[in-house]
Amino acid sequence: MDKPHVVIIEDDASVCELLFACLTKAGYRVSVAQSGEAALSQIEEDPPEVIVLDLTLPGMNGLDVCRTIRRDPWMAKIPVLMLTGKTEEDDIVAGLEVGADDYMTKPFSPKLLTARVKALLRRGNTRPSTAHPGEKTEKTVDSPERLMVKTLGKCELRIADRRLSWTEEFSPAQRQLMSILVGAPSGRVSQEEVQLALWPESSSARARSSFDSLLSRVRRTLDLTLSPFDSKKYLVVKRGYLCLERARIDAHEFQRLIHKATKQLAARDFWPAEITFSSAFSLWQGTFAPGSFGSDAAILFQDELEQLYLESCLPFARLMAESKRYQPASKLLRDALRYDPANDAIFRLLYQLSLASDSPGQAKQVIKLYREALAKDNFREQEIETALQDFPKDKPTDGWLAKD
Secondary structure: OOOOOEEOOOOOHHHHHHHHHHHHHHOOOEEOOOHHHHHHHHHHHHHOOEEEEOOOOOOOOOHHHHHHHHHHHOOOOEEEEEOOOOOOOHHHHHHOOOOOOOOEEOOOOOHHHHHHHHHHHHOOOOOOOOOOOOOOOOHHHOOOOOEEEEEEOOOOOEEEEEEEHHHHHHHHHHHHHHHHHHHOOOOOEEHHHHHHHHHOOOOHHHHHHHHHHHHHHHHHHHHHHHOOOOHOOOOEEOOEEEEOOOOEEEEHHHHHHHHHHHHHHHHOHHHHHHHHHHHHHHOOOOEEEEHHOOHHHHHHHHHHHHHHHHHHHHHHHHHHOOOHHHHHHHHHHHHOOOOOOOHHHHHHHHHHHHHHHOOHHHHHHHHHHHHHHHHHHHOOOOHHHHHOOOOOOOOOOOOOOOOO
């Protein structure tokens, strides 16, 4: 089951850290923005179920952020918990008047804040319009909801409370078309590319006819299964390209977050990088499932994502180790071994984490598993011994991030 997504908009790093810890522990997927402008962009890219919003922010303040959210028909449904250090009645009233659903003052109880977030999630999307008389807003019907596309671990389309499973509702040809589309970098693929992949032996005219027929069947399936739904607002043909619009594809979001975290780590913004890595890995429920539907492009994208997953689990584990979170770091690495059972770098770091957590028995088990993995890959005994000779004997003395 997907974890509810909570966005924290707060510029104080210590408060962010506390909020992140308590909400993550409560089972939520948490993202952080430290300015109003960054938050609005982030909400558009990765819509949350609840927003925790600080009133005092640099630049665009919390009241302006909340006002902007409430004036947007698509974002207006997201519950907002206002968090403020101001206890004056007028400030609290101002926050509620611009559309906040609830408020808490600093300092706050993490347990109580988690309970308030849970209550807002239960309340759901029943909010009436908050536009003032005379204000012009777009009609909700003209601003369709975001289509959520699950591809990591399973194939599913979701909008509001309605779901469609690719494996149950789509035919093999429909699954293949969708796998090509979601595997494309921008959810956009040329008709010629689709026609070449699905009907390589057909004439151009026949392939075009087959494409039109298949697209019609996909749209019909979407409209019937996700009803009420207008597939033509999401599956759009523009200038010879098939586009998936108003959609959030989890695999693309995973890529974006990993690249963002890598940049933060390079800039030595360690704490924001750990939060971004955490948000990315919370999306990973398994490999890119459309890769099993027969599309060469989807198979290549699956390989690319698995490689990105393997490469990024190492810096993420080192970040956790830096704050002595050895067990979750070790679990992350063990999970990664499912995709590359003999990965040398992962085994070496896993061994060091066992030493750091004073678990010599666990360290021996790591060596045993590494031997078995190399033997399965047909390494000779002498090669295995050579690989183990320079294994790290101690935890790093100059910090876990020294190599990154």
